[in-house]
Amino acid sequence: MIGAMLGEAWMAMGANRLRTVLTMLGMVIGVGAVILMLAIGQGAQQQVQASIASMGSNLFIVLSGSTTSGGARMGGGAAPTLTITDAQAIEELPSVLAVAPSSPGTAQLVYGPSNWSTQIIGTTPNYLAVRDWRLASGSTFTDSDVRSATRVALLGQTVVRSLFGEEDPLGKTIRIKNSPYVVLGVLAAKGQSLDGRDQDDTVLVPVTTAQRKLFGTQFAGTVRFISVQAASSEAMPAVERSINELLRQRHRIREGADNDFTVRNLTAMANTAAETAQVMSLMLGAIASISLLVGGIGIMNIMLVSVTERTREIGIRMAIGARGKDILLQVLLEAIIISVIGCLVGVGLGVGGAFAVNKIGGMAVLVTASSIATAFVVAATVGIFFGWYPARKASLLRPIDALRFQ
Amino acid sequence: MTSGPVIHIERLCKEYQTDAGPVPVLHDVDATVMPGEFIAIMGPSGSGKSTFMNILGCLDAATSGFYLLNGRDVNAQSRDELAHLRNQVIGFVFQGFNLLPRASLEDNVALPLIYSGVKRAERLKRAGEMLEKVGLGQYRRSRPNQISGGQQQRVAIARALVNRPRLILADEPTGNLDTHTSQEIMALFGELNERDGITIVLVTHESDIAAHARRLLRLSDGRIVYDGLVKHAAPAHLEATR
Numbered sequence: 001m002i003g004a005m006l007g008e009a010w011m012a013m014g015a016n017r018l019r020t021v022l023t024m025l026g027m028v029i030g031v032g033a034v035i036l037m038l039a040i041g042q043g044a045q046q047q048v049q050a051s052i053a054s055m056g057s058n059l060f061i062v063l064s065g066s067t068t069s070g071g072a073r074m075g076g077g078a079a080p081t082l083t084i085t086d087a088q089a090i091e092e093l094p095s096v097l098a099v100a101p102s103s104p105g106t107a108q109l110v111y112g113p114s115n116w117s118t119q120i121i122g123t124t125p126n127y128l129a130v131r132d133w134r135l136a137s138g139s140t141f142t143d144s145d146v147r148s149a150t151r152v153a154l155l156g157q158t159v160v161r162s163l164f165g166e167e168d169p170l171g172k173t174i175r176i177k178n179s180p181y182v183v184l185g186v187l188a189a190k191g192q193s194l195d196g197r198d199q200d201d202t203v204l205v206p207v208t209t210a211q212r213k214l215f216g217t218q219f220a221g222t223v224r225f226i227s228v229q230a231a232s233s234e235a236m237p238a239v240e241r242s243i244n245e246l247l248r249q250r251h252r253i254r255e256g257a258d259n260d261f262t263v264r265n266l267t268a269m270a271n272t273a274a275e276t277a278q279v280m281s282l283m284l285g286a287i288a289s290i291s292l293l294v295g296g297i298g299i300m301n302i303m304l305v306s307v308t309e310r311t312r313e314i315g316i317r318m319a320i321g322a323r324g325k326d327i328l329l330q331v332l333l334e335a336i337i338i339s340v341i342g343c344l345v346g347v348g349l350g351v352g353g354a355f356a357v358n359k360i361g362g363m364a365v366l367v368t369a370s371s372i373a374t375a376f377v378v379a380a381t382v383g384i385f386f387g388w389y390p391a392r393k394a395s396l397l398r399p400i401d402a403l404r405f406q
Numbered sequence: 407m408t409s410g411p412v413i414h415i416e417r418l419c420k421e422y423q424t425d426a427g428p429v430p431v432l433h434d435v436d437a438t439v440m441p442g443e444f445i446a447i448m449g450p451s452g453s454g455k456s457t458f459m460n461i462l463g464c465l466d467a468a469t470s471g472f473y474l475l476n477g478r479d480v481n482a483q484s485r486d487e488l489a490h491l492r493n494q495v496i497g498f499v500f501q502g503f504n505l506l507p508r509a510s511l512e513d514n515v516a517l518p519l520i521y522s523g524v525k526r527a528e529r530l531k532r533a534g535e536m537l538e539k540v541g542l543g544q545y546r547r548s549r550p551n552q553i554s555g556g557q558q559q560r561v562a563i564a565r566a567l568v569n570r571p572r573l574i575l576a577d578e579p580t581g582n583l584d585t586h587t588s589q590e591i592m593a594l595f596g597e598l599n600e601r602d603g604i605t606i607v608l609v610t611h612e613s614d615i616a617a618h619a620r621r622l623l624r625l626s627d628g629r630i631v632y633d634g635l636v637k638h639a640a641p642a643h644l645e646a647t648r
Contacts (some may be wrong), residue, residue: 317521325486
């Protein structure tokens with residue numbers, strides 16, 4: 001019975017191919033837009049989340065304060081007010097998991113005929129734990145390397161590619177500012193940071209080596225920033241307070257005077273970015289849904305026209321024994337076929353469009369099975385919902401009125 | 407049920423509602439049609455014969471009165487039950503053929519079988535047999551617009567026969583056909599009536615068409631003014647009425 005009805009619906013659709021195709025087009029565009037917008041939104045969301053995960057969790061950055069030189073304020077990190085002993089003191093605070101003092105700088109690396117300028121961070125082995133950064137191969141330097149300021153280095157993936165190409169860098173000696181450094185390990189790939197920098201274009205060396213042998217410091221033992229990992233996200237406000245108190249005490253800052261350091265809650269900033277991405281994703285989806293709705297109304301419109309146009313045919317069918325529900329089923333099936341075929345094409349177009357946006361525009365996209373499933377279910381629902389009214393209208397016609405219709 | 411009348415009507419009335427109030431079309435019509443009868447209904451335009459046919463065919467409902475079709479009280483049937491009666495008991499033949507233009511002849515003839523739930527293979531087999539019966543077996547895959555009007559009416563008759571109905575209702579079946587073709591169609595009706603025992607009621611305004619029937623009902627202003635054998639009818643009752 002359903003098979004025969006499908007045949008009847010198919011025949012009716014074939015009667016006006018152009019119109020059927022145009023109706024489908026509304027559905028195609030609606031579904032395609034939903035898939036594409038969801039892909040872009042979810043791609044952005046996924047990118048942000050990956051960046052957050054690469055940053056490390058429950059993270060604070062303590063920056064040394066600004067300095068004023070001849071009336072010009074030099075900005076955060078310019079005055080060397082934080083020291084390694086500050087970092088050691090922070091590590092003693094409750095709910096602090098790990099602390100890594102860091103002294104960054106830029107230098108030229110040389111290996112054989114290749115050279116490469118990159119960011120070098122002097123830090124402690126804890127840095128890897130704080131940033132949740134694994135080694136791809138080799139091993140990290142140790143606290144005793146930090147104590148004796150040995151010339152060893154861990155290389156990021158981008159640095160390895162630039163200096164070594166296919167060669168295995170482990171145990172090789174590179175030159176930084178003309179001094180030899182032994183490569184102990186290679187860091188795992190981390191990708192882009194939230195602000196789009198390549199986190200793999202980095203070399204890690206012991207903090208003491210950076211201070212004494214590579215960059216030098218104005219005052220012995222000062223660092224530019226200290227990364228602090230709290231034990232949990234709930235503990236973060238308390239940890240932030242106690243870092244502030246501790247450092248004001250250690251730096252002997254009087255009541256009412258400004259801090260000579262800044263504590264930044266990176267995780268909170270990251271969460272804001274994630275929320276923004278999510279809102280964007282929702283908005284894109286909502287806008288695309290409207291086009292799907294318009295497509296649905298298009299189906300209803302065409303089905304109403306088509307039912308009116310075929311009133312006589314419906315009358316003939318009723319005269320030879322079609323029941324109201326037979327007519328209803330036929331018209332409904334027609335609407336469903338249009339929306340489902342339109343949806344299939346739309347999914348193809350949306351996925352293809354997402355792929356093109358990724359290839360040509362370089363935007364991150366993510367097509368999930370659930371977004372396809374959602375679009376499909378919505379399209380089928382729209383077809384049934386908007387097909388129902390015309391179908392019901394047709395099924396309630398009196399046979400004699402339908403037959404007399406000119 | 408087979409022994410009782412196919413149609414039994416008592417005091418049937420039909421009014422149409424218009425802006426100027428109800429307009430009566432049929433007044434207290436009584437009629438009984440026994441199995442195997444061949445009846446022609448004649449009458450001038452506006453005498454109510456088409457309305458009468460539509461009520462007989464369960465396409466329209468009477469305003470009042472009693473209608474027993476094949477032993478069932480039509481007024482008591484639901485919409486679906488009426489559809490079932492149209493599908494199983496009645497075969498309808500229209501003046502304008504009313505074939506589906508996009509469907510092949512075979513599919514047109516098989517259409518009533520879809521609504522009685524017959525499987526596809528069986529549908530096509532029976533549609534083929536019916537087309538053979540009306541002499542169009544070689545045109546199974548043709549479209550209605552590829553054959554002549556007389557052939558189209560034969561297809562419509564095949565469609566009316568495909569569910570093996572007891573009763574065929576034909577509303578001016580030869581109205582759109584030339585004299586020669588009309589005679590052929592009437593010969594087909596006569597054959598169906600005589601050989602297969604199918605009850606036939608047809609509306610016509612031509613006396614030579616009515617002459618193929620045995621019994622004549624003459625309607626005038628919504629009343630039956632003659633009900634008897636065609637051969638006993640007065641010439642006025644057989645007068646062409648266009």
